[in-house]
Amino acid sequence: xxxxxxxxxxxxxxxxxxxxxxxxxxxxxxxxxxxxxxxxxxxxxxxxxxxxxxxxxxxxxxxxxxxxxxxxxxxxxxxxxxxxxxxxxxxxxxxxxxxxxxxxxxxxxxxxxxxxxxxxxxxxxxxxxxxxxxxxxxxxxxxxxxxxxxxxxxxxxxxxxxxxxxxxxxxxxxxxxxxxxxxxxxxxxxxxxxxxxxxxxxxxxxxxxxxxxxxxxxxxxxxxxxxxxxxxxxxxxxxxxxxxxxxxxxxxxxxxxxxxxxxxxxxxxxxxxxxxxxxxxxxxxxxxxxxxxxxxxxxxxxxxxxxxxxxxxxxxxxxxxxxxxxxxxxxxxxxxxxxxxxxxxxxxxxxxxxxxxxxxxxxxxxxxxxxxxxxxxxxxxxxxxxxxxxxxxxxxxxxxxxxxxxxxxxxxxxxxxxxxx
Amino acid sequence: xxxxxxxxxxxxxxxxxxxxxxxxxxxxxxxxxxxxxxxxxxxxxxxxxxxxxxxxxxxxxxxxxxxxxxxxxxxxxxxxxxxxxxxxxxxxxxxxxxxxxxxxxxxxxxxxxxxxxxxxxxxxxxxxxxxxxxxxxxxxxxxxxxxxxxxxxxxxxxxxxxxxxxxxxxxxxxxxxxxxxxxxxxxxxxxxxxxxxxxxxxxxxxxxxxxxxxxxxxxxxxxxxxxxxxxxxxxxxxxxxxxxxxxxxxxxxxxxxxxxxxxxxxxxxxxxxxxxxxxxxxxxxxxxxxxxxxxxxxxxxxxxxx
Amino acid sequence: xxxxxxxxxxxxxxxxxxxxxxxxxxxxxxxxxxxxxxxxxxxxxxxxxxxxxxxxxxxxxxxxxxxxxxxxxxxxxxxxxxxxxxxxxxxxxxxxxxxxxxxxxxxxxxxxxxxxxxxxxxxxxxxxxxxxxxxxxxxxxxxxxxxxxxxxxxxxxxxxxxxxxxxxxxxxxxxxxxxxxxxxxx
Ligand SMILES: [Zn+2]
Numbered sequence: 061x062x063x064x065x066x067x068x069x070x071x072x073x074x075x076x077x078x079x080x081x082x083x084x085x086x087x088x089x090x091x092x093x094x095x096x097x098x099x100x101x102x103x104x105x106x107x108x109x110x111x112x113x114x115x116x117x118x119x120x121x122x123x124x125x126x127x128x129x130x131x132x133x134x135x136x137x138x139x140x141x142x143x144x145x146x147x148x149x150x151x152x153x154x155x156x157x158x159x160x161x162x163x164x165x166x167x168x169x170x171x172x173x174x175x176x177x178x179x180x181x182x183x184x185x186x187x188x189x190x191x192x193x194x195x196x197x198x199x200x201x202x203x204x205x206x207x208x209x210x211x212x213x214x215x216x217x218x219x220x221x222x223x224x225x226x227x228x229x230x231x232x233x234x235x236x237x238x239x240x241x242x243x244x245x246x247x248x249x250x251x252x253x254x255x256x257x258x259x260x261x262x263x264x265x266x267x268x269x270x271x272x273x274x275x276x277x278x279x280x281x282x283x284x285x286x287x288x289x290x291x292x293x294x295x296x297x298x299x300x301x302x303x304x305x306x307x308x309x310x311x312x313x314x315x316x317x318x319x320x321x322x323x324x325x326x327x328x329x330x331x332x333x334x335x336x337x338x339x340x341x342x343x344x345x346x347x348x349x350x351x352x353x354x355x356x357x358x359x360x361x362x363x364x365x366x367x368x369x370x371x372x373x374x375x376x377x378x379x380x381x382x383x384x385x386x387x388x389x390x391x392x393x394x395x396x397x398x399x400x401x402x403x404x405x406x407x408x409x410x411x412x413x414x415x416x417x418x419x420x421x422x423x424x425x426x427x428x429x430x431x432x433x434x435x436x437x438x439x440x441x442x443x444x445x446x447x448x449x450x451x452x453x454x455x456x457x458x459x460x461x462x463x464x465x466x467x468x469x470x471x472x473x474x475x476x477x478x479x480x481x
Numbered sequence: 482x483x484x485x486x487x488x489x490x491x492x493x494x495x496x497x498x499x500x501x502x503x504x505x506x507x508x509x510x511x512x513x514x515x516x517x518x519x520x521x522x523x524x525x526x527x528x529x530x531x532x533x534x535x536x537x538x539x540x541x542x543x544x545x546x547x548x549x550x551x552x553x554x555x556x557x558x559x560x561x562x563x564x565x566x567x568x569x570x571x572x573x574x575x576x577x578x579x580x581x582x583x584x585x586x587x588x589x590x591x592x593x594x595x596x597x598x599x600x601x602x603x604x605x606x607x608x609x610x611x612x613x614x615x616x617x618x619x620x621x622x623x624x625x626x627x628x629x630x631x632x633x634x635x636x637x638x639x640x641x642x643x644x645x646x647x648x649x650x651x652x653x654x655x656x657x658x659x660x661x662x663x664x665x666x667x668x669x670x671x672x673x674x675x676x677x678x679x680x681x682x683x684x685x686x687x688x689x690x691x692x693x694x695x696x697x698x699x700x701x702x703x704x705x706x707x708x709x710x711x712x713x714x715x716x717x718x719x720x721x722x723x724x725x726x727x728x729x730x731x732x733x734x735x736x737x738x739x740x741x742x743x744x745x746x747x748x749x750x751x752x753x754x755x756x757x758x759x760x761x762x763x764x765x766x767x768x769x770x771x772x773x774x775x776x777x778x779x780x781x782x783x784x785x786x787x
Numbered sequence: 788x789x790x791x792x793x794x795x796x797x798x799x800x801x802x803x804x805x806x807x808x809x810x811x812x813x814x815x816x817x818x819x820x821x822x823x824x825x826x827x828x829x830x831x832x833x834x835x836x837x838x839x840x841x842x843x844x845x846x847x848x849x850x851x852x853x854x855x856x857x858x859x860x861x862x863x864x865x866x867x868x869x870x871x872x873x874x875x876x877x878x879x880x881x882x883x884x885x886x887x888x889x890x891x892x893x894x895x896x897x898x899x900x901x902x903x904x905x906x907x908x909x910x911x912x913x914x915x916x917x918x919x920x921x922x923x924x925x926x927x928x929x930x931x932x933x934x935x936x937x938x939x940x941x942x943x944x945x946x947x948x949x950x951x952x953x954x955x956x957x958x959x960x961x962x963x964x965x966x967x968x969x970x971x972x973x
Binding site: 243246247248249251252253254255256323324325365368369370371372373 | 589592611673675676678
Binding site: 519783 | 869
């Protein structure tokens, strides 16, 4: 099907009529194209999330590839990288191919599996990274996310090993001995609440170690969900030295602080934990500076019983796919080039997703894009989200920016704010 | 009056003083032949205990019964709690049973806050994780006031594992609210980095017990678990005891009127020497008796009215 | 029960020396009825019953040189209407050193109305000991009893409407002696 996006503004530029045909941006008008009135709407390259938990296989009660894909499309995403901490763990070609195939079947976003670095995420023995890389899933990002690859020798080897197929290790930076039993950011609030602290240094120490290792072996490193001002400084210095490191931050770390733990509602429990207002400020600046390359959701659905309980017993994590762009918009305002880079172009580059994050002004660019109404605002209602889970920390908040439509290779996955298939 | 007692921070000075004054009346009445008072007749108090604490449970039970409330003990042993029923499901059961108050002891910090979302009655924190134990702080304050006549301006040293102590947290909050000057003392590993900013700006920190003792009206010793040794908080019981234990030599440095407190259970020979625990300065036995009066006051003030 | 509004019209029934004379009269009646107030204890019901009990004891001493022990009996925990109001602070309960067992207890209160306070006082008293008899002295009886209770000594009977209320103030607590009738249809 062909589409005419009438009066659309590409990244805030003057309105144009944009034609889509045969999966790509068309350079000339197309007869019989379905007209989408895009007056006042902004076209962004389809968003790419390098950090999504889809929970399938294993916890289909919390999310499936299908429900997660719907949430992603509604959030403006055309590609998501599915983390490996499923059950079974995505540490073999078989599991990553299964996830990849489920994504294709859902057909709403490109689901790009991330492979585990170590067998069973146990941090002991390297998984068959090469087999995953050459599987149908074509894995490029490897991560034990949820756990840190804490063993420095194993981390060094993994960084080296993936060079053979241009892979990247995405590190969940958390020194495990410094965070035993940790429940929230270590600071005034944790002292007041009597919750075991997760000190910032536990993240910063691992990032510092890993940028030195990456530098030493000349490998690429990606740092997941950077959460502290100190981490930003370590990354800033490493980048200045030319270390091949990229980093992501989550929308929630750009907005929320540890004060929210005061009522012990585990909807605010996440790993790494919500930090202080000065960390939030440093992270925002790092996104503006490019020290942080990517905003990634760390979309982490959890079943009701895993959140409606005592704080210490609750699982960490927050929904993110359907609220990421509105949060980023509320934090940075309509800086569309910045948003497109941090949420689409840079993540597509890091994940090696060639058809994503393209230039929408060029004919022939794959038609992976999303249309946003920046003037619309909406109130987050957990029950109204497409995710199977309800653990959004933004319930009741009014957010700017409504996703009106999303196109994956020229086909509408979302139209009028609803899933189109 | 407040609805719940989840934290000592729920209490302003007027409310805390009202509780202490009410406790004094309760204490005066408890000397009588007939110990029961009819005030809470027809009210149901549930003791929901996820941790073994016979002392605290019995204290709350005695308090509720002396006010003629019906008491239901719901303990982790021998109930659905041990079969893994969630706190929320348990709360809904208690709600259906018509609990007017739930007294909860729980190993997870903040469990009383969660519970208060799911029951209509009052929630009383009887100790949650490493967070708070507000009725212990109230009975400590009551004991200090009975012995020393005031709280305002009193210099109180709280000594030991402040980091993991719910008693310490509640005491710092309550005592500073009532005008006392609190110094927390212990090895730096067991004192939170930001205790004054987190709890109360006037709180002082010292790592040197000997320098604090001569200036203190109250020396409150906290229980120190020997397991902390395995986790490198301090090297050995012997070294801990030598640096932070209250022995006879240190007790002799105390002022004439100064008292020694301990929330119990004590590690005799570790944080407190037996001769100190049994000395006339020690209020340890009074603390137990005062516990019932203070808990009667709390239950009455939470449940006695509309 | 509906309370009169704060700005409702009011009428002073007793003040200053009138009130003292009424107290004197009750003291005389007690002496007369109890053959010199021997074996007698006065228990004031907080708040205003307590200073009244002390005044009665002082007057009895002045008239006859007899020392009548005085105490206070708080009834809060025994009230049957606790749950109808916000939680009330407790008053003091203090028995005289000789206790009450085997003695004649005279309960002292400011106003007798429905009789429920007196019933609560009788319940409280029963938990404290076993007096040989119990009597009741009140400054004002305003009628409208809901229970079979009457006073042995009444300072002043004030017929009232239910829409009215009687307010007693005493120097010890309020800074002035006064009995006022407030509200009603005038
Ligand atoms: Zn992670």
